């Protein structure tokens with residue numbers, strides 16, 4: 198197998214240019230993809246002391262979340278109790294304060310800064326024809342850069358990725374204001390990197406692609422094996438926040454996090470029509486996945502889902518204030534002694550008598566750690582409808598140290614779930630529309646999002662296609678760095 202030719206001259210020029218623009222961040226990133234194996238042997242690197250972070254999170258239980266400044270935008274009727282949305286959505290200048298979103302994460306992924314402090318980059322080209330030398334203006338050009346970028350869109354945009362989109366650290370993909378969808382091709386890969394925020398996009402009808410040569414940074418491209426048609430694959434990735442996504446109809450998982458990935462939050466997303474929803478930990482022998490800490494909150498697990506909401510191995514999982522509807526096999530499951538704290542969720546079972554149990558202990562042939570009865574899986578203040586039930590196991594004391602690493606935020610009572618998840622999925626309002634597209638206009642994705650169709654989008658409220666002045670300025674600024682590249 199060939200190794201990617203290094204385009205070192207271009208790479209160095211880029212670095213020189215970026216340095217001159219004083220926006221070279223301190224970051225680490227995947228240095229290479231290997232010839233034949235998609236595995237990068239990173240390290241499960243965590244940037245913040247794990248112990249420190251856990252303590253902080255655990256201390257949050259029972260405390261008011263209103264303490265942070267941005268959460269005190271309050272007053273307006275647009276406050277819903279959703280701690281993430283209430284942090285930015287009532288700000289009428291959200292368009293010029295886009296990067297404030299990075300301060301609004303909760304849970305184990307809350308330190309994901311994404312492209313905060315970086316330039317705004319506007320995707321103007323929906324093509325993905327060249328995955329080795331993508332043009333400036335495409336999503337792929339931005340995703341692979343080494344400096345932080347806050348990526349937005351100039352209009353409704355539909356992208357069919359020719360190959361997996363391999364992201365580099367410190368990026369935000371921010372679909373707010375437009376209907377942004379990635380469908381009909383490959384998905385997104387977050388491998389050996391950190392600090393990614395993906396907000397407000399739709400991903401559906403994704404299929405396996407490759408093998409192929411794919412660029413993963415300005416200085417390197419390499420050979421990739423076939424990708425599996427998952428929407429978002431996190432592989433040794435840390436500090437990742439996925440928020441307000443619409444995910445359906447893919448090929449393997451909708452989301453997977455494996456190989457010692459950790460500090461991840463999946464929130465406010467709308468899942469429908471798919472078999473395997475979320476996989477956290479891939480193999481019974483992957484004991485390094487004990488570092489994994491994942492928060493799953495405020496999501497809508499809608500109709501047509503079968504299993505893995507999520508399926509967990511080894512690590513620590515806080516699943517709170519989600520709405521589960523009619524799972525076909527199970528909702529929350531796993532193997533290898535994961536610790537699972539389920540709080541304030543609403544579980545409505547289907548009418549099928551074989552699909553009433555929320556939980557499933559999966560036999561994967563590995564160590565059973567003394568039997569599943571010893572695994573710490575607890576339901577606290579969950580709501581069960583239509584015969585749904587959660588099989589508890591292990592310690593019943595969720596305030597004991599056993600659950601400390603599975604505690605990331607204060608759950609609200611399950612009676613609030615309908616309100617908290619009413620806007621799951623991308624907001625279906627255009628620019629300027631957030632305040633008019635408020636409670637009373639819940640997001641509904643009528644269609645299946647199935648083949649050939651596009652999940653619901655309507656332009657409720659004002660639709661303003663002008664890019665804010667600041668965005669134009671920042672676009673010019675980032676263009677400078679490109680011009681610089683060709684000096």
Ligand SMILES: *[C@@H]1O[C@H](CO)[C@@H](O)[C@H](O)[C@H]1NC(C)=O
Pocket residue numbers: 322323324325326327330331332334335
């Ligand atoms: C859009 O990107 C494609 C693929 O990189 C490129 O071939 C095309 O020239 C670009 N179009 C414009 C208008 O820049």
Ligand SMILES: *[C@@H]1O[C@H](CO)[C@@H](O)[C@H](O)[C@H]1NC(C)=O
Pocket residue numbers: 550
């Ligand atoms: C489902 O369970 C209920 C309650 O046990 C029972 O009355 C009903 O007949 C069952 N339905 C089927 C299709 O087995």
